[in-house]
Amino acid sequence: MNVHAIRAIYMFEMARTWRTVVQSILAPVISTSLYFVVFGSAIGSRMAEVDGVKYAAFIIPGLTMLSLLTESISNASFGIYMPRFSGTIYEVLSAPISFVEILLGYVGAAASKSVILGTIILLTARAFVPYEIAHPVWMVAFLVLTAVTFSLFGFIIGIWADGFEKLQLVPTLVVTPLTFLGGSFYSIRMLPPAWQKITLFNPVVYLISGFRWSFYDASDVSVGTSFAMTLVFLALCLAVIGWIFKTGYRFKA
């Protein structure tokens, strides 16, 4: 394994984050904090508890997941799209490095950034809302697994995109609506019965539910199902990436 190459890609990507710390870290932390202030402290104080949890605390896992998903996709898609856009991908393709190692470098960096961001958001939330974590190991497991899975998804988008518009298309038009409708701000049990069934087709429901369970020991769907669905999505992303590397789709003629 070409450890030096993985490290080079990883450090290069991480360096970009620190160089653009306002855009990469500060902006998502501030926008998520605003959600905590508005929906948690201001409106949340007038709302009833959900599943025995104060509303301000209830939304923390969902909002963290919202940032985690969007940033994982954004980091990974941008990370691989930029070398394609600027032409510097020639260097990666001509280096003595396997596709798996390329993936480890780019997705590893994107997932690391997202985990760091998720951790900062959780720490920031603590400044506004008191909360406890019932299953810290599972919380970390869901955080890391989701970051990795959606970084893989972002990597696929970064390969698929042939312009900056496409790069934004899936996160804006698919992921964000699915996250908002996936129970970030409510329990799906609050929906009418028909919508409760329909919403189960939304994969983000399982991520938020599992993550929330690790905090409050209460969930919309069983934690086993949540974990399994996350693994299914991870496997799906890996299968697509495997196909991309095998065929060279938009990567290697």
Added chain:
Amino acid sequence: MPSATEPIISVKDLTKTYASGFHALKKVDLEIRRGEIFALLGPNGAGKTTLISIICGIVNPTRGTVRADGHDIVTDFRLARAKIGLVPQELSTDMFETVWSTVSFSRGLFGKPKNNAHVEKVLRELSLWEKKDSKILTLSGGMKRRVLIAKALSHEPQILFLDEPTAGVDVELRRDMWAMVRSLRATGVTIILTTHYIEEAEQMADRIGVINKGEIILVEEKAALMEKLGKKQLILKLQRPLEKIPEALAQFALELSKDGLQLVSTFHAEREQSKIASVLRALAELGIEFKDLQTRESSLEEIFVDLVRARA
């Protein structure tokens, strides 16, 4: 361990057909000798960049094999690619990175441990040391080209591909580049360059390869190529105009200018070495005097154009 006499690059039956159906390379066979400077010439779309891209691992071959220093580029890609450095045609760089970090990144990418002394040496040799902390964005086109060369040399390759290395650079920088290429060759690096500047190939190459429409149509020692295909012209400026070429001179296939004051004889430089003397003798016998005599040899560019036209 490959022997010193074994070609450092061996291309066999290499074919590339893109998804669009375009046949970029057709059964290319090519061998590059260890330590030489090889110039690959060809018109736009001839297949030069595709050939380089396959050897470097950027493009997949459709059929055929390539070995770099004895290592197959597909089955043994790690060892093969570690030997190769590539300077691409386009100025593709990470604009917001500093010179130092982008060159260090390249070294790591090729599996080499950190070595600040080597990176410093490369930057100094390319006159980039003063710019090591500058963002690439702020550099001139020529400097960016040097950065690409520094990146390609960062992992100490044995084979260096230069794809149009001096495209768009000024004359002074071009001559600097030539000097740098020669000094690299002196250290044992094999250099393969593609160029549109025939002068560049003429100045630097040991051997020339000509590719056209995806086929290698010629590989020859530069000197031998010039000798074999080169033409010579004898230009005679006459004292008095001629109305027509005398019968006795018909065997020399001379051309007379419209004003009748210039005779031109075109002949093969190698095969017709005694032609000048024969023409001059015949003129003297006929009492035709001339006031000036010039000879010129065809350039590599003219040879190249003739070759490509002949195969068109």
